[in-house]
Amino acid sequence: MPHEPLESRWLQALLPARDDAGDDARGGAGHPSPLPYAANLIKRWSEPQRKYHTLDHLTAVLDRVDVLEEYAADPALVRLAAWFHDAVYLPERSTNEERSARLAxxxxxEAGVPAEKVAEVARLVRLTVTHDPADDDANGQVLCDADLAILASPPDAYAAYAAAVREEYGFVPxxxxxxxxxxVLHHLLTLPRLFRTPHGQRExxxxxxxNLRAELTELTGPTEPGE
Structure with a gap:
């Protein structure tokens, strides 16, 4: 199966969060199998309008959550939020995060996650509108850092990211x-910190x-914003 590794990572996120944590992938406690949920999400992340917000992005965010999990209060919930954070994505709409949270x-x-954990996942998804977690929001800091880690890519990878974003917005003159x-770049550069976890700040x-300064210069010329 081409997506089997991602399906395994879905189970890694979902099973510890369920009210029957410890059961296997067959459902347990009267809940349906988790695997159709993975298939649905993988299908969503594979939609043709996506050029950057693809399965590669999902995988990258999950990889970064793995790197940062020691800082999270509940890594399984952060992983679930990563799965849902761009599950609904239409570039021309500004409600993607809200619709993704409602999907979660x-x-x-239905998949067996208790209400308080569902609420935390949905909160984390909505937090990706601003990427501005509070100082005491450990889960939010991990998710936001994982989502923004692409900004710290080597120059070639960053250029490919920027090009994919432009392609997603191909309908914009x-x-x-x-x-x-x-x-957007100017706003990011004026933030006192892009990353909130110790690892993110350090690395x-x-x-x-x-990267942000270089892209901004390419877009607007050599004058860069004060930080």
């Missing part, structure tokens, strides 16, 4: 895209800012 709120109770993208902050 519908699917996870060049001038409007440059203006909007520049505003990713400087490289991410270099």
């Amino acid at each position: 709120e519908r699917a996870l109770p 060049d001038d409007a895209f440059r203006e909007g993208r520049a505003a 990713w902050e400087e490289r991410a800012r270099e």
Whole structure:
């Protein structure tokens, strides 16, 4: 099966969060098998309008959660939030995070996740609108750092990321895209910190800012914002 590793990672996220944690993948405690949920999410992440927000992005975020899990209060819930955070994605809409959170709120109770854990997953998904977790929000810091880690890629990988984002917004005219993208980059550069976990601050902050400044210069010219 081509997606078997991702299905295994879905089980790694879901099974510890269920109210029958410890049961195997066959359902348990009257719940349906988790595997159709994985198949549905994988299908969503494979939709043709996605150029950056693809299965590769999902896998990368899950990989980064693995790196950062020591900082999370509940790594399984962060992993579930990673699965759902862009599960609904249409580039022309601004409600993707909200719709993705609502998808989690519908699917996870049926899959056997208790209400308080469902609420935490949905909260984390909604947090990716701002990527601004509170200082005491360990789960939020891990998810946001994992999602933003692409910004700290080597230059070639960062260029491929930026090109994929542009392709997703192919319906936007060049001038409007440059203006909007520049505003996003400027906002990120004015934040006191892009990353909140110790690992993110140590390993990713400087490289991410270099990449953001380089892209902003390419979009707008050599004048860079004050930070």
